[in-house]
Amino acid sequence: MSRSGQSSSTYTRKLYFDPKADEPKGDGYWITDEELRDKLSNLVDVSENIDEVRYYSNPIYPWQVSNNHLHHAFIVFQTKKWWWSIEKNNEGVTIQRSKNQESVCDMYRRVNRTTGITSSTNITLVNKSSGCTKLNELINYLWRKDYLNQEYGVLSYNCQHFADLIFKRIAESKTLQELDVYFDSAADQPSGTSGMGFITVDELLSRVHDLSSSDEILVKIEIYKAPINSWQVMDALMYHLFVIFQTNEDTYWSIERWPTRFTMQRAKNKGILLTECERNPRPANWFTPVKVYQSANAKRMPLSAVMDFIWKKDKLNESYDSLSNNSKHFARSVYNQFQDGCQVK
Structure with a gap:
């Protein structure tokens, strides 16, 4: 349950960050867990509030007729100035940033996300909520839980597991006792x-x-x-x-x-x-x-x-x-x- 358009199957233990996913050309950054907080803090405004978070799914294979269980899951969230996506697959964790929603919702690393052969296998909004956290708190959470080093597993620690945790952290952070x-x-x-x-x-x-x-x-x-x-x-x-x-x-x-x-x-x-x-x-x-x-x-x-x-x-x-x-x-x-x-x- 990992396909997002990638061709590699080697887990990198790194975060790939594309800060301008809506521009025709741009260089992404590969960031290790040790670099995560300092490097991202220098690349983005970590004080931004996350205003809204959305949970999406899309099929893994183009021949699918259903999105029920066999699907990729990813998170899209909005701050005052940007749209962002965050997800995990068998390569690692990816964060994208864009001025428009389509570039992070419909695209993964500048390639169209997979869709199926019926309308029920389009990119689907599963859930959404207001945000209850700041960008720097989300970065700290990724580091604290060691998600970059956590190996990808088909049945555990996969894209759905990761998306569930990130959605909950952004939407419900003030109630996590x-x-x-x-x-x-x-x-x-x-x-x-x-x-x-x-x-x-x-x-x-x-x-x-x-x-x-x-x-x-x-x-x-x-x-x-x-x-x-x-x-x-x-x-x-x-x-x-x-x-x-x-x-x-x-x-x-x-x-x-x-x-x-x-x-x-x-x-x-x-x-x-x-x-x-x-x-x-x-x-x-x-x-x-x-x-x-x-x-x-x-x-x-x-x-x-x-x-x-x-x-x-x-x-x-x-x-x-x-x-x-x-x-x-x-x-x-x-x-x-x-x-x-x-x-x-």
Whole structure:
């Protein structure tokens, strides 16, 4: 279920991008997974909102009389300035951009899409919806889910599977509960200036990238221990762990996991991250204060490396489990990855 007009059957693990699919001549770009976010960000305006998304199908072979199960599926979406298509086949993933819809809907890599011998096997609009995301969030989603490296399969990971996921991500992103992150970009500032609230992981990746400069490097990493409830007098068994990074610009970032969400906060005043979470006091008392659990110099890496470690292929985003995949597991995994081996406690 892959035919879109291609002649190759070798899966490339690359994205093919045609930025001017409506022009008679134009050069496309081959982009690897490692290049995906930076290269596309330089080629397009990633801040554009996706206003509408459409799910299309067309037959695989010209002799078909039905489009029921044997069909290719692809997505077309619209931003303020462009029409786009995105699809997967046994070559890889293709994105096309055009000023008119026909060049991406009726054409694949400048060749007419396959149609059948009856009217029911034309290019068919299956579903459409308003968009709920930005272009950079879609790019982050493609990278995060590792779709370029994910091998094509006839019965699984095929064009239909890919189109289903992309359509859902664009149309329903704000209702995908597994992606929720509470983010506060200035936790030590008045709430009206911090842009705090729940966002998707894909939006978080873009906002952290924008907030942390290319010269901002991690210098220290700490795990802090806090009680679960304010009435606890012992924290030997029941406790919550969270991580705080310090950068060379004296900015502090906290990140932690809860049963239903992640929380990430940024501040110049580290004390706020210790005493408050999501603008509420942390549960602590004289017997069980918030205290340092582990501390070390950090590997000198940008904060984006932390984001990549956590969310590439949802590495640390498996289903929460109170015993085996909780705040302790999360904090220790991040700490072990980014401490440089030189303990400072």
